[in-house]
Amino acid sequence: MATSETRNSGVRLTDLTKSYGDFKAVRGVNISIRPGETLALLGPNGAGKSTTIDMMLGLIRPDSGTVTLFGSSPADAVQAGVVGGMLQTGSLLGYLSVRELVAMVASLYPHPLDVSEVLRLTGTTEFADRATTKLSGGQTQRARMAIALVADPDLLVLDEPTAALDVEGRRDFWTSMRAVAARGKTVVFATHYLEEADAYADRIVLMARGRVVADGPPTEIKARVGGRTIRATLPGVDQSALVSLPGVTNADQRGDALVLTCPDSPSSDSALRALLALYPQASDIEVRGAGLEEAFLDLTGDDGDVHDDVTNA
Ligand SMILES: Nc1ncnc2c1ncn2[C@@H]1O[C@H](COP(=O)(O)OP(=O)(O)OP(=O)(O)O)[C@@H](O)[C@H]1O
Ligand SMILES: [Mg+2]
Secondary structure: OOOHHHHOOOEEEEEEEEEEOOEEEEEEEEEEEOOOOEEEEEOOOOOOHHHHHHHHOOOOOOOEEEEEEOOEOHHHHHHOOOEEEEOOOOOOOOOOEHHHHHHHHHOOOOOOOOHHHHHHHOOOHHHOOOEHHHOOHHHHHHHHHHHHHOOOOOEEEEEOOOOOOOHHHHHHHHHHHHHHHOOOOEEEEEEOOHHHHHHHOOEEEEEEOOEEEEEEOHHHHHHHHOOEEEEEEOOOOOHHHHHOOOOOOEEEEEOOEEEEEEOOOOHHHHHHHHHHHHOOOOEEEEEEEOOHHHHHHHHHOOOOOOOOHHHHO
């Protein structure tokens, strides 16, 4: 069993790899998480977030590498109620009410929280007597959170917990989650949204194509991937003139189409003003937050081939 020293070691993922056939879904992931930390796993579709989370929860066995949760294996930690998971897929037992389901899960663990308290914390009290099949998307997510929480785990692992929710639902969910995290829990959640990771995590681990491509505090990660692009149609302008515009870090021209890359506002605002002042003939102007996928490809310089590691190792 875990000693107090190993419990303090938090969560350790060491050199994790996982392939499906010859497709390398996770390619050497190393993450250490301190007890009490809230960590976001951020990445585009197919980055390997769910595969990593499933390995953390012991649902998938890694091809190589190890997972320790407070000094224990995932299987032992789950069994002991040390870790609670909220997965991306899977349905709730339909014939039970939310309260009955949470109470049933509570009965499986040695030191569960009080069921009414969990319902209150997760904002499920209002519909606790409804069958789990009769819930909205947001209510279902809250019920899932209640189930993950009732064993009073030290670690909560949430795979895109707000995926089905509207803006208000997200905010409510995270308000509940904050109350939970404030009890000293370690929380790991997967998300596609930089804003969500920024708002609710102490630390962001960026994943792309099965790898960790950046790991740090939200402000740092935001600065790296939170850029904007300005697109415009502008014939006959020299690239060097474009790169020297204030706030512009990169200029890309394809024919008359122009893409300027800037850090987030206010740099992008200055760039746009300067562009229009110097080239009033620019048309079809569009300013967008750089997509995560784009930002990741930039960061990794990855050509997208995930079958080539053996030769590159
Ligand atoms: N059971 C499986 N069999 C084959 N390939 C799989 C399987 N599960 C996942 N993959 C592939 O592994 C890669 C990583 O998938 P994973 O579900 O971990 O990504 P993700 O980051 O969670 O993506 P999303 O944001 O879409 O949930 C994807 O390319 C996916 O198609
Ligand atoms: Mg996923």
